[in-house]
Amino acid sequence: MLHLDLDAFFAAVEQRDKPSLRGRPVVVGGVGGRGVVATASYEARAYGARSAMSTAEARKRCPPGTAFLGGRFAAYRRTSDVVMALLRDLSPLVEPVSIDEAYVDLAAGGHDLSVDGVTELARGLKARIAEATGGVTGSVGIGSSKLMAKIGSDLQKPDGLVVVPPGSELEVLHPLPVTRLGGVGPATAARLHQVGVKTVGDLAAKSLADLVALAGKAHGAGLYALARAEDDRAVVPDREAKSVSHEETFERDLTDLDVLNREIDSMAGRVGERLRRTAVSGRTVTLKLRRYDFTTMTRSQTLAQPTDDPRLIAATARRLLAEAGTQGGLRLLGVGVSGLSVFAQGDLFAEDILAGEGEPSADEPADAEPAVLAEPPPTERLWWPGQDVRHEEFGAGWVWGRGLGRVTVRFEGPRTAPGPVRTLAADDPLLQLADPPDW
DNA sequence: TCTGGGGTCCTAGGACCC
DNA sequence: TCTGGGGTCCTAGGACCC
Numbered sequence: 001m002l003h004l005d006l007d008a009f010f011a012a013v014e015q016r017d018k019p020s021l022r023g024r025p026v027v028v029g030g031v032g033g034r035g036v037v038a039t040a041s042y043e044a045r046a047y048g049a050r051s052a053m054s055t056a057e058a059r060k061r062c063p064p065g066t067a068f069l070g071g072r073f074a075a076y077r078r079t080s081d082v083v084m085a086l087l088r089d090l091s092p093l094v095e096p097v098s099i100d101e102a103y104v105d106l107a108a109g110g111h112d113l114s115v116d117g118v119t120e121l122a123r124g125l126k127a128r129i130a131e132a133t134g135g136v137t138g139s140v141g142i143g144s145s146k147l148m149a150k151i152g153s154d155l156q157k158p159d160g161l162v163v164v165p166p167g168s169e170l171e172v173l174h175p176l177p178v179t180r181l182g183g184v185g186p187a188t189a190a191r192l193h194q195v196g197v198k199t200v201g202d203l204a205a206k207s208l209a210d211l212v213a214l215a216g217k218a219h220g221a222g223l224y225a226l227a228r229a230e231d232d233r234a235v236v237p238d239r240e241a242k243s244v245s246h247e248e249t250f251e252r253d254l255t256d257l258d259v260l261n262r263e264i265d266s267m268a269g270r271v272g273e274r275l276r277r278t279a280v281s282g283r284t285v286t287l288k289l290r291r292y293d294f295t296t297m298t299r300s301q302t303l304a305q306p307t308d309d310p311r312l313i314a315a316t317a318r319r320l321l322a323e324a325g326t327q328g329g330l331r332l333l334g335v336g337v338s339g340l341s342v343f344a345q346g347d348l349f350a351e352d353i354l355a356g357e358g359e360p361s362a363d364e365p366a367d368a369e370p371a372v373l374a375e376p377p378p379t380e381r382l383w384w385p386g387q388d389v390r391h392e393e394f395g396a397g398w399v400w401g402r403g404l405g406r407v408t409v410r411f412e413g414p415r416t417a418p419g420p421v422r423t424l425a426a427d428d429p430l431l432q433l434a435d436p437p438d439w
Numbered sequence: 440t441c442t443g444g445g446g447t448c449c450t451a452g453g454a455c456c457c
Numbered sequence: 458t459c460t461g462g463g464g465t466c467c468t469a470g471g472a473c474c475c
């Protein structure tokens with residue numbers, strides 16, 4: 001198993017693209033009054049800037065001339081894609097953990113798995129990454145499991161390369177602080193320290209029953225196994241998303257319900273757009289709120305049918321906010337959808353709910369009547385339920401598979417104008433189903 | 440000018456069902 | 458005529474990760 005972790009990734013991309021930033025402290029993250037640091041370059045870390053620190057604190061620590069940047073995620077995404085493609089040249093089993101981190105199952109790539117073999121392979125990979133990205137470096141760890149690969153990549157940052165030879169796992173693992181294990185955060189670390197556990201070796205001396213009592217059933221059993229370097233977690237290349245959400249911390253706490261409701265509409269719009277882009281819908285709408293005193297709560301409601309309709313998501317979230325109240329002011333609101341499935345049921349149904357529940361027109365812009373901006377293009381494609389079809393592939397329509405012998409085509413206007421829904425029978429000529437699958 | 444934003448997984452209680 | 462027992466779904470919160 002190989003683990004790759006790109007070094008100070010966002011800051012490294014900025015330094016690559018802006019030569020004037022090279023060799024200087026760079027901090028990427030929120031630059032507003034309530035921002036936090038996403039990535040600090042190694043030069044900025046020398047002054048004590050760290051990820052997750054408030055940007056205000058980082059400004060105090062870093063000298064004049066430090067660059068504080070808001071971040072250019074499209075550039076980071078492009079660079080990440082280049083790196084992930086290099087990893088996929090090594091093996092079909094690549095699991096991106098985040099934009100700057102991935103596991104690679106080298107065994108599935110048919111490589112020489114000797115220590116010398118994988119060391120050479122990693123050297124070549126690092127060189128290709130630096131070349132293809134214009135100088136972004138990564139730290140590589142290789143071992144007999146995800147655990148050991150990740151521990152290895154962490155051992156020699158930045159620009160590191162550590163191979164943990166099979167058989168030496170416990171030797172490497174046991175002297176390390178427990179906090180190096182994934183899943184041991186501040187809360188678990190504090191509890192472990194209370195019972196005298198500081199290193200992974202200390203952890204390995206605890207009984208399974210002790211750890212389950214301390215950390216719960218699943219977590220306790222997980223710690224027990226990791227302390228023994230027992231880890232058979234597989235590389236999973238394509239994880240399906242389980243939820244989609246958007247949240248926002250305001251520059252100043254907000255109290256006005258009208259203002260907050262407009263924020264909800266905007267966030268529901270973004271969530272709905274992302275659901276549609278990935279051709280999924282969800283049944284559970286969750287409102288997250290953080291009050292003036294940083295207390296955080298969630299309120300959720302599960303609908304009878306999955307939806308991707310921003311209006312229904314917003315109406316549900318608004319109701320949850322009205323029930324929760326805004327007393328004292330809110331510093332954050334978030335809107336999320338979970339319980340995802342691959343088909344969109346019932347935008348007609350959603351219309352019914354919106355129309356049937358009180359003040360619909362008060363919530364709706366005056367020009368809400370759906371606009372058909374374009375007829376569907378003459379199709380040369382076969383569509384069937386469940387098929388993943390991208391917007392640009394067929395112009396103005398969206399296709400949703402329902403698996404019930406019909407296909408819903410949604411005609412989309414500009415981003416702000418949801419279109420009507422037309423349900424087509426399986427034999428509708430629009431679909432040109434030459435060879436209908438067995439629905 | 441304390442404390443982001445996007446996620447995942449787990450736990451626990453109550454409702455409900457057979 | 459003391460108190461069953463699983464299973465699933467829903468909701469809320471917490472811990473954790475990058």
